[in-house]
Amino acid sequence: xxxxxxxxxxxxxxxxxxxxxxxxxxxxxxxxxxxxxxxxxxxxxxxxxxxxxxxxxxxxxxxxxxxxxxxxxxxxxxxxxxxxxxxxxxxxxxxxxxxxxxxxxxxxxxxxxxxxxxxxxxxxxxxxxxxxxxxxxxxxxxxxxxxxxxxxxxxxxxxxxxxxxxxxxxxxxxxxxxxxxxxxxxxxxxxxxxxxxxxxxxxxxxxxxxxxxxxxxxxxxxxxxxxxxxxxxxxxxxxxxxxxxxxxxxxxxxxxxxxxxxxxxxxxxxxxxxxxxxxxxxxxxxxxxxxxxxxxxxxxxxxxxxxxxxxxxxxxxxxxxxxxxxxxxxxxxxxxxxxxxx
Numbered sequence: 296x297x298x299x300x301x302x303x304x305x306x307x308x309x310x311x312x313x314x315x316x317x318x319x320x321x322x323x324x325x326x327x328x329x330x331x332x333x334x335x336x337x338x339x340x341x342x343x344x345x346x347x348x349x350x351x352x353x354x355x356x357x358x359x360x361x362x363x364x365x366x367x368x369x370x371x372x373x374x375x376x377x378x379x380x381x382x383x384x385x386x387x388x389x390x391x392x393x394x395x396x397x398x399x400x401x402x403x404x405x406x407x408x409x410x411x412x413x414x415x416x417x418x419x420x421x422x423x424x425x426x427x428x429x430x431x432x433x434x435x436x437x438x439x440x441x442x443x444x445x446x447x448x449x450x451x452x453x454x455x456x457x458x459x460x461x462x463x464x465x466x467x468x469x470x471x472x473x474x475x476x477x478x479x480x481x482x483x484x485x486x487x488x489x490x491x492x493x494x495x496x497x498x499x500x501x502x503x504x505x506x507x508x509x510x511x512x513x514x515x516x517x518x519x520x521x522x523x524x525x526x527x528x529x530x531x532x533x534x535x536x537x538x539x540x541x542x543x544x545x546x547x548x549x550x551x552x553x554x555x556x557x558x559x560x561x562x563x564x565x566x567x568x569x570x571x572x573x574x575x576x577x578x579x580x581x582x583x584x585x586x587x588x589x590x591x592x593x594x595x596x597x598x599x600x601x602x603x604x605x606x607x608x609x610x611x612x613x614x615x616x617x618x619x620x621x622x623x624x625x626x627x628x629x630x631x632x633x634x635x636x637x
Contacts, residue, residue: 329362398588
């Protein structure tokens, strides 16, 4: 089968499309013929070295994926050959204290596709049968592949941790990325008012179409000043933060007393000022969040099947064009998810 292999830690230049053996399915697993995958920032991180993530080269990249089951155990009762599925990308141990209490995403031995083991930029993949879920009716494989990382991350940030009430105000930085766009859609679904930021007029216009209540051009406006104008000096109830150092000071000052900041990334740096006095005096809650549990994934897909959520696709590439697609992601000009058709 063809696959996008990370051969060396040399950035995108270390990736090559090569022929490798189809993975051998183990008992309890399904063999999926992949039809689509989607890119994430971690793909670039892995290509650049993947510091702190245990892995061995060569390795197939790709965390997100969807396709068709072509082989499963003879006695498998939950899944079937021919079924179109989307893959939950985390593999958990099932034995640690976190797995036993149902918080699989906190598993002490959690392994992620495309990070700790071979991923989805390939024609086939094997995963445990419990890791695949039916694709929502009417959805393409590309749309389904756009959900596992960005959609699930945003779902956990909002539904599980942020919990904005109808009418609450949510600030979302850097609209255009997959998590930020999914957060906008989910916050709107929950009845919240949304304030989104971008330095790109086209991205702000698209955000308006997707239901954003207020748009701020951070290239020409003072974000904090505009947030306070919009909220009458009160501040927002919830901040969805995935930028890091560049926006952290604004996030801390923009949130209302007793409000929440939910953080899932730090693309501009992970060591901003803690501003501890503001944190405890205003009783601000800062919550970390990564991915989500299989149960949350099932809930997200149920909502998607009811038409409450649909991912935004920026561009589509062929498997042979994975390096080209990653260069688009690296430039940061995308609006939505960058997909790979397999």
